[in-house]
Amino acid sequence: MAYYYEERSRNNIAKLATETRKRAREWFDWCCENKIEVLVYETIRTLEQQKLNVANGKSQTLKSYHIVGQAFDFVMSKNATVDWGGYKTATAKKAIAKAKSLGFTWGGDWSGFVDCPHMQFENKGYGTDKFSADIPKPAPAAPQKTGKQGVFAKTNLNIRTKSKWDSPVAFIIKEAYYAQIIWDVRENGWVQIEFQGKKGWFSAAVDVYWHTKNPNVLYTAVKDVLTRADPKWGGKPSFRMKKGETVNVIGKTGAWLKCSKSGVIGYLPDDKKHLIKK
CATH class of the missing domain: 2.30.30.40 (SH3 Domains)
Structure with missing residues (x-):
């Protein structure tokens, strides 16, 4: 299923520098696969934003890894509810351990100024991870499929005008409503969706977002x-x-x-x- 904050989190992760983005996506995919709900609520931050954070005590340095695209902030969630005190739960500990295994440093381990929402990927040092064009990972098994496939939405889905998460919403398909995937029209791991005479784009990850058998x-x-x-x-x-x-x-x-x-x-x-x- 698609989680409440999944789309927002993926849009934020897409703003990160290349290697940080790759590892943050791997971490977020792992969280989704293991039914761990999180919200990645901030990634890129401007110098002016950081100056304000230092001024009001939310941060202690102007050399923030957020400015160079090598950090993200997250919070545990359940549907639309976020849990700012949830970093010590068993579920959070699993998510944090996974991020560390991918090379992230967790702000909750710091002494003095503890920053539990913060994850940073230091790479070879501050500002060493560069930005490159975003090439989404193709969905598994999509290249083998052709023609049209009837499916039913697992939750309300925002169908996009283009094949990327931050493009405008073309229309919404309600939970359990029928649509067709047009496998012959795809790009960047996305496929064209046909619904009640309208067409748009959505991720080709069928098992995550669609029922292949009628749930009604x-x-x-x-x-x-x-x-x-x-x-x-x-x-x-x-x-x-x-x-x-x-x-x-x-x-x-x-x-x-x-x-x-x-x-x-x-x-x-x-x-x-x-x-x-x-």
Whole structure:
């Protein structure tokens, strides 16, 4: 699945110097593969920004590795929530250890001025990692595929106007909606996506972002019901259903069914008192 801050993090990582960017991407890919959610919230920093940080006590040097593209700042996250106190958790320790194994120095190990969000790649010294054109890593197995492939979005996906993360959003495909990958039109590890007559670009990493089998199961309302925005009673209401109305169920969260109606998500208990499989 795509995590809440994945796109923002990848856009920030893309701004780093060449070798730092390569290793930061490897680290971030590893975090995603191991279901560790992080937000990379800052990479490049101007000298003026750094002067301000020194002035307000957020930093102690004007020779910051952020200025030369050899550092990033991160925070642990869970969906849209960030945890500024989460650097001592078991999950964070695994992520930090992985970054160190890739050659990064962690600011949480420093004595005196401890900087837990900070990771820097010193390379051969300050300013030794140069910038070069960004060439995204091609997605595995994409070159062997041709024609069109029907898929279903694992989460809401921002389809882009061009084959890169920082290009404008052409349109959004809602979770569990059907689209087609056009494998004959691809570049830089991206493929063209066709959805309801519109075309745009998205990463060719199918297993990360798409279901290859239809996740939608049709259910019928046993009575008039009000779904919830979260899988719990007493939470914010989502959409209403009348008795006999059908709805797509796109998965389960614990003992709750995850329902989708016109792209809006709502939850109901899987107790056969509210919904039954059609």
